[in-house]
Structure formats: structure tokens, C-alpha cells
Amino acid sequence: MPLAPLFVHPLPAAPAFTGRAAESEALRLFWQGDEGVISLVGLGGAGKTALAQHFIEWLLANDPPDALFEWSFYDEPDANAFLQTAYSYITGGRMIDAKGAGWFHLLKEALSDGGRYLLVLDGLERVQRQQTDAGGIYGELEDPLLRGFLTRIASGLGKTKAIITSRFPVSDVEKWRGRGYALLDVDVLAPDAARRLLRSHGVEGDDELLDRLTAVYGRHALTCDLLGGAVARFYASHPLRVLSEDEPEDELRNPQEVRLKQVLRLYEEHLPPRELALLCRLCIFRFGVDAAALESIFLGPGKESIAGALSSATTEDL
Template sequence: MHYSYFTYHRLPDQCLVQMLPDLSEASLEVSLAQPDRPTSTTRSEAIPAASPGVKPVALPATPPSNSFDLKRAPKPLDEWVGRGELLQNLDQDWDSADRCITGLIGFGGEGKSSLARHWVDRVMQSGSPQPDGVFWWGFYENLDVEQFFEALLRYLEPTLDLSQYPSSSAKVSYLQTTLHRNRHRYLLVLDGLEVLQHPQGDDYGLFTSVDLKNWLRDFAEATHGSFCLITTRAPLLDLIDYRTYTHREVERLSTNEGVELLQKLGVNGSEPELRQVVQQWGGYALVLSLLGSYLVDHCNGDIQQLPADLAPTATEAKYDRVSRVLRRYDEALTLTEREFLEGFSAFRLPVPKTALTLLLPDLAADEATALNIVECLVKYRILRYNPDTATYTTHPLIRDHYLQRLKQHPDRAVALHR
């Protein structure tokens, strides 16, 4: 991934125009001499601070009872491979007193969310300093900023009367005070934040929400002991001028990692054959996962049966490769399965198991058939099931593919939204 752009850093008595380097480095750490931004030698020495206009509160002496809130997080991958250096870098960020926000930046489908989930589990199971609590929010499932703030406040203070803080700005002020005065060390994960960043133009990468921007910039002041991990496709330009922020690229799988992934999925073939497929598809994690599942379910796992005409073209855009594989899947799916996926794509929120039959009115009286369909789609890795919430989701790129198909049938789209 390559970006080249100007950004303005607001410093005392001056305005510095800084050209940022190419961000294709595996890790870009920005460290500017900014005496107005506090740091601490250890996280436990964070300086309490209160936001103006917010009444001081007596904070609980113990972490929230539901201290590890991962119900919105994706299920851990059974076939995890590689990413060793990135995981070590995240460990260093977590352990460092000079880092409080890390951004995992990469193309959609490179595995940012899975990496974040794997690392959180790693922290919770390792000998590293343990967080007092973990809170995960997926913005693709719910991009309402105010609901995010409400959920975070309920997590931090379950008995808080939110009616006293009716606006987002009021919630932000209270959150700022809570984190600054709180001695607990929380690990917050904001997943898929690109939906709240400008996708193009002069404002590319900047936050579309002023309240979210203000809260994260205050969080970056590091006058607390907590840590925030963000996954997004776009660079976090609103945070790049803080030395407490670290930018880390999530890039393609290496050839060896891609081969290991195909093997764990059940694909059989010689080492050269597997390496050729990984290199042909550019080590693209999402595509390799879909290809592996396709081979196992429709070609007995034999790499030699991979259709030659499925190979990507040299000039094909990265995201078009996902659609290429899904179009081949569409040929193998039944009409009912395709219509189900088109209906599923109309909903951004996770779909509860109890609502599956609503996506196919013809199956309303046959719940067993609907469950059988989703079980097959989960096996194909097109849908994902979260047992903690009994809901189904799909990757945003897969959703986009079937949403475009649904738009070709406007009558069905209208009926689904009634």
C-alpha cells in the first residue's frame, strides 16, 4: 500500500508542513519533538486530568464485572498462520509507556480484524501485563458514533445514568474524565474504522465525526494507562502527529505463510504447486481462504483441479480478485443459496439466527432448510458465525459483491427493507 501526502502539524507558535514517507514500510513510527504533549515513564504513572465542564465522579475501585467484552469480535481463526513480526510489534506497543494507540492499516481482506483478535487472545493468554478489561467495537456492524460512546460508557460504568449526557460531545467529555481519572488499564479495539474516514479527496483518511476525532486525539495525550488498537484501510491522519501513535502496515501473506494456510484448509498438492497459487494471487489472505475452501468443497482439495481460467489477470485490481473468486462460487451455489446471500447483504448489522428465515420468505415455514443453507455458507467461509451472540456476519468485501447482485433486482431489495 502506498500513500504520499502532506499533513499539517499544529505545534506551539508554529505550523510545520511535513512530507510523510511512503507508508509501504512494515512499520512506520512517527516521533516528533512536541513538548506540549505529555508522556510518562510507566503506564501506572499516567497523570489524572479532568475535562472542563465535567463534574468529577467517584470511580469504581475494581474493573467492570464484564471486564472482557469480546461479543462483537470475530471468532478466532482455527487456521491461523504467520504474522509473527507484526504480533511482536504489537506486544512492544502494548508494553511501551510511550505508545497508547496503534493503527493496523491495510487493504480490505488482508486479515486486520483476525490479526487484532488473535493478538488480543495472545495478550490474555501470555505472561505480558494483563489488561483490566477488553472492549471491542466493530464499526462495520454499527457505525453510529453515539451508540459506540454509549456502549463504552456502559462498559466502563454499568450504573451510569446516560440520560444526564444526552449529546455525543457530553459523552465524550465524560469519557475523557473517566479514562484520565481511572487507574485501570483497558484494551480497546476499534475495528473497521474506515467507514468513519473520508474515502477520497483532500480529506482522505480524516475522520468524518468531530466527536470521534476529539476523543481519539484526547486519548492520544497518554494521561492514562489504557491502550487502543484500531483497524482501518485508510491512514489515520488525525493521529499521525502524536508520538504516542504507531502506524503498522498489514500486508500480504508471505509465500510460506500462504502455503501453510492452504494446507491447514485441507488443500493437497506439491510444494511448488501451492507456492505458484499463492504467488499468482499475491498472498491475498481473503482470496486464499476462499480458494482453499472452494478446492476442498468442490475439487476434493486437489490443487491440480483449480480451474485455469480462474487465475487473475496481471492488471486486475485487488478487490476485483475477490469478486472473481465469488463469481466462481456463484456457479457452484444453488439458486436458493445465491438469493439468500443477496438478501443477507442488505443488512449491515449481524443477522440473528432467529431471523434467517425472513431472508427467504419461501422458506419461512422451514427453519431447518434455512439453517442448512447457512451452515454450508459458513463452511465455504462466505458467512461467519459468532456463537457468543448467535449471529451471522460476512466480510465487507463479500457483502459488497452480493449487494451489487441484489441491486440488479430492485423489487427484492424493496421487499427486504419493508
């Protein structure tokens, strides 16, 4: 009997999901094919999680699995907790006294019964090595049980499949590439998708002009989204006004992190002090927060130590 999906750490949806037709099709083919693991790899803000969430919505509406389990290692990097929670979910709440490798073997057995199971592992970079050193290689999973678990799925574990989002390729399953494992690079949007995202903010101009804009700032999803908002608000939706301030640079001299910084500087230079102060403080939250939470933090007791330019703000301002 199919299980209701369990989103232990619900994935945040993109406010304006656009494009990604090729990537979405690759995920559909992955679900219908024989490979067990696929990684969505890209910089932070590239849209990995939004793409995974978009695919999940399609999947639940068109071809739901027997069970769908989502876990964010960004929110909870404990691999043992992941294995234990996944086992309890797949078995319908079964409670067993086990530790460490015990959960690995129990979950592996539970997933081998032929059910169409999908595991979504978000933010895997939190438990990967970020460099090669004496302790291991770049992209390697730090937990041996999690490493063995993903390797087992890639090599074949019933009909179980796993979608990973990470900033780094998962080196542990690279040897299964093309025969159980696939990697999908989602670093940049396609040119037409980047143009649509800019236009969704009201940015004006023909394709050639918008391509000039993305030549300066890149087609990284978060950068394009923020850029569209900045051009619309601070430059009356006219790209030429912002292009007059920046000329295209060689990408090797201007990596995407620098381009994003350039866009954020537009907000820093043009926002009123109070709005800028609020934006800076909102950056500490991974997910959106409501006005009540902001009011309790910035207008409540002890606000003097953190309020800054918001010291005279009212509930309406927030």
C-alpha cells in the same frame, strides 16, 4: 478493581486463524510499550478484526487489562453513543446528564486515573472520509469529538491504549507516528501463512506450486480462504487444475478486488443452483445465522418474493 470486559458488538472470530506471527508480536509489543494507539489497516477481508480478536484472547489469558471495551463503528457509527457507553462502562455504570463535548471530557477524565485500559474500535472506516475534498482529507475522522479523543490517547492519556481496525489510515493521528501512534499494514498474509491456510482446506502441492497459486490470486486472507475451499471442492484439491484456467497477471492490472472476484466466479460456475442461491442470500448477513433464522426468512410467509431457486427447499436443505 478490574472490570469484566465489555464487548458491545462482539468481534467475529476467524473460522481458521493462521499465521500473523509478526503482527501478533507487534500487538504484544504495543501493549507493553509506550504508544497509545495502533491501527490495523487493510482491505475488507484482510483479517483485521480476526487479528484483533486473536490478540484479545491472548491478552485476557496472559496479561489482562484493568478494563477492556470493544465497539464496532460498523454496527453503530454514532460517536456520541460510543463516548457515553464507554464512560458508563469505565465508571462502573455511573449515569450523568451530559451531551456532546461533555461526554468527551468526562471519558477523558475517567481514563486518566492510571488504570490499564484497552479500547478496541472496530470498523472505523465507517466514520472516516473516503476521499480528499473541500470538507476534509482522506482518512480523516468525520466527528470532531472522536478525532480529539483518539488524538488525546495518542499523545498520552494515562495508561489507556486503543486498537483500531480500518480500511484507511487515520490521518488525524499520523503526526504522532512513532511517538504515540503505530500503523500495522495487514493487507496480505505472509507466504508461509498463505500456504498453511490453503493446506488447511486440503489443497495439495509443494511450496513452489502453492506460491504459483497465490501469485495468481494474491495472499489476501479472505481470498486465500475461499480459494482453498474452491480448489478442494471443485478441482479435487489439485492447484494445477485451476492454474490451467488462469495465468499470473501483473498486480497493477489485477488488483486484489479483481482477484477475489475471480475466486468468487469459481463458486458461481461450479455450485449447484440451489447452493448458489443460498450463498448469494447469505452474503447479506455480516455474521453467521442459524438454520432457524434461515428457515423463517426463506421458508416462511412471503418466501415467494425472495426465495428464487430456494422456493422448493426444505429445512434439511438449509
